[in-house]
Amino acid sequence: MIQPKKYAKDVKITPKSLKLPDEFFEEVFSDKETIWMGQNTNHLYNGNGIMDAMINCVESKEYCKYPPPEGFVELKDLILKDLNLEDMDILVTAGGTESLYLCMNDILNSQDNVITCDPGYLIIDEFASRFSNEVISVPIYNRENGYKLTPDLAKENLDEKTKIIVLIDPLNPLGSSYTKKEIKEFAKIAIKNDVYLLHDITYRDFAREHFLAADYAPNHVITIYSFSKIFGMAGLRIGSIIASKEIINSVRTILINDLGTNLIAQTAAIAALKSKDEWINKVIKTTRNNQKLIKECVDEIKGVFIPVYPSDANMLVIDLKTTEIDSEIMANYLFDKKIFTRQGTYTSKLFGDNYLRVSFSIPEKQVKMFIKEFKKGVEILRKS
Numbered sequence: 001m002i003q004p005k006k007y008a009k010d011v012k013i014t015p016k017s018l019k020l021p022d023e024f025f026e027e028v029f030s031d032k033e034t035i036w037m038g039q040n041t042n043h044l045y046n047g048n049g050i051m052d053a054m055i056n057c058v059e060s061k062e063y064c065k066y067p068p069p070e071g072f073v074e075l076k077d078l079i080l081k082d083l084n085l086e087d088m089d090i091l092v093t094a095g096g097t098e099s100l101y102l103c104m105n106d107i108l109n110s111q112d113n114v115i116t117c118d119p120g121y122l123i124i125d126e127f128a129s130r131f132s133n134e135v136i137s138v139p140i141y142n143r144e145n146g147y148k149l150t151p152d153l154a155k156e157n158l159d160e161k162t163k164i165i166v167l168i169d170p171l172n173p174l175g176s177s178y179t180k181k182e183i184k185e186f187a188k189i190a191i192k193n194d195v196y197l198l199h200d201i202t203y204r205d206f207a208r209e210h211f212l213a214a215d216y217a218p219n220h221v222i223t224i225y226s227f228s229k230i231f232g233m234a235g236l237r238i239g240s241i242i243a244s245k246e247i248i249n250s251v252r253t254i255l256i257n258d259l260g261t262n263l264i265a266q267t268a269a270i271a272a273l274k275s276k277d278e279w280i281n282k283v284i285k286t287t288r289n290n291q292k293l294i295k296e297c298v299d300e301i302k303g304v305f306i307p308v309y310p311s312d313a314n315m316l317v318i319d320l321k322t323t324e325i326d327s328e329i330m331a332n333y334l335f336d337k338k339i340f341t342r343q344g345t346y347t348s349k350l351f352g353d354n355y356l357r358v359s360f361s362i363p364e365k366q367v368k369m370f371i372k373e374f375k376k377g378v379e380i381l382r383k384s
Helices: 021-030 050-059 073-083 096-107 122-131 151-157 180-193 245-252 263-299 327-336 364-383
Strands: 089-093 113-118 134-139 162-168 196-200 221-226 239-243 315-319 355-359
Touching: 050 263, 073 089, 073 221, 073 239, 073 263, 089 096, 089 245, 096 122, 096 162, 096 196, 096 221, 096 239, 096 245, 113 122, 113 151, 122 134, 122 162, 134 151, 151 180, 162 180, 180 196, 239 245, 263 315, 263 364, 327 355, 327 364
Parallel strands: 113 134, 113 162, 162 196, 196 221
Antiparallel strands: 089 239, 221 239, 315 355
8 A cells, every 4th residue: 555645735625625626627627618717827818929839839740859858048048038037047847836846856855944925825835845844834814914924024934944935926816026125135034044035926927016036146046937827828837947057956956857848838938938028018907907897896895805906916815704705605606607716725724714816817808707796696695
């Protein structure tokens, strides 16, 4: 009998909790009428060269060959240029999630501690728990600290065993982000205490302002980059790790994907970066307007509020606590109306019952359908 690992993952909770996760997501994926507001994916593209690049790659049959194991030079150069980090080193990976796993695997030892936050992207906590002594998940769901991990909170939880501080910026699920002053302070903490700052910038391009920690502590910061969100390429699974040459050389020693990241995905990523200036403003404008519509809806409902507004990501959370409506019940209600959202327990062990997470990089028409059903849902479920 195979013994379970000490870090074995908990079973994922889905809006329809009686279904296995894979069955549930197969159902969501297959139903073309479902409005996709549950995974922060971006559905606002209308032809920007990405699809043409993939089709050309397929028609040329280049997919018969292996790509370079660390990513095409052109793609790596374009990513570094996009961030203005040309002096850094880079590895192309099969998505931001693989990047996070590789970093945790490479950096952590069994005596090390990791600082994360709750709410947050719980997959990071799972990865950290596999290789560290302890994951210190700091509660941040309150107005006093701006619903985010602040430098002061990081210092309060720092000890001699701390090896990594995780900074999701903007934060999934709340959309809170950081000022230049705060980023500089995190950089000082990393340098002074000789710890690594893992800066996950997956939602960076949705932010009104964004500052890279790598600019202030290049030898202590690892930047996680993803094509899943602003580029609308979640299903292609492509991202990267950006850090100093010393750090990247270390990560190279534990790579599992020696034969390279999906060639078609890399081709799409190159086209996406080359065309970014042509479409990004339209995507951001629609996304922010959708957020405004959701805020106007929430403001009309007694006992419901958005903790972080405006969100600097393409998602936000709606707090339902005073209505006494459980977020899972609301998610199930909406799913029955063919609207896929996320109950709070997906991103929080401590506060998950409080809120529903919704993403809004979707057509405005679909956001208006959500607003209509959400209003009805609060009225019906509050009475029950």
